[in-house]
Amino acid sequence: MVDGKIIINELDKLNLVLNTNSQLYDIMVAVELSKLLDNNLTKITLNEDLPLSNLIKRFFKSNKIKFCSTSGGIKPSRFDIHFGIEAQFQDIFILAAILKLFGLDSIFFSENTTNEIFIGSYITESTLKYQKNIDEGLTVQELLQIPFHTSTEKFLINNMNINVGEYFKNRSNNKIDRDDNSDQVNSPYVEYKSSYEKYGGYNGYSDNVIDDAFEGDPMNTWNVD
DSSP states (O other): OOOOOOOHHHHHHHHHHHHHTHHHHHHHHHHHHHTTTTTTEEEEEETTTTHHHHHHHHHHHHOOOOOOOEEOOOOSSSOEEEEOOTHHHHHHHHHHHGGGGOOOOEEEOOSSOOOEEEOOTTTSSSSSOOOOOOGGGHHHHHHHTTOTOOHHIIIIIISSSOOOOOHHHHHHHHHHHHOOOOTTTOOOOHHTTTTTTTTTTTGGGOHHHHHSTTTOEEEGGGGGO
């Protein structure tokens, strides 16, 4: 005869697994969300100097998340990510849920026109043009409270207090121009597609960022304190 106490103990263990406050639940959610990530819309770059970068790599590879790696030789003092204006909010949300497992601190807007999400950012500790104060970012908990269907535009305006309406208006106009004349290339997105050709994505930065923030010298990307 089966001991009732054993059954109760097993049920308690099962409840622990399904408890939304448990780490195991967070892992299950991260794995399921990874199936929704669209690498065709968002570029993911991982800083290998993050202490847990190898574990993040293993998770990405196991769940077929495409990414590229970079290294500046300096360990970030925090675990932050930053993203460009063309990154999809849904992909930012999914990565935040995944990286929460590895101790992600905050999420920042990098004020560039790329679709890149950079994991292991130096954005709060550098002397760059785009340096941010810690309170300018969102914590993982804050970001994961935002409805998943939110657009990047609404996310930036309503949750990060960034006025990007004019940019999105221009992007919409550029899309109309492309539809009218397929030979005309004048949108920020098309500009991004070739924005790594000049410097070859040196240290994970786009050509625009190196030109604007590093005075056009890729070697300046190493001068991060």
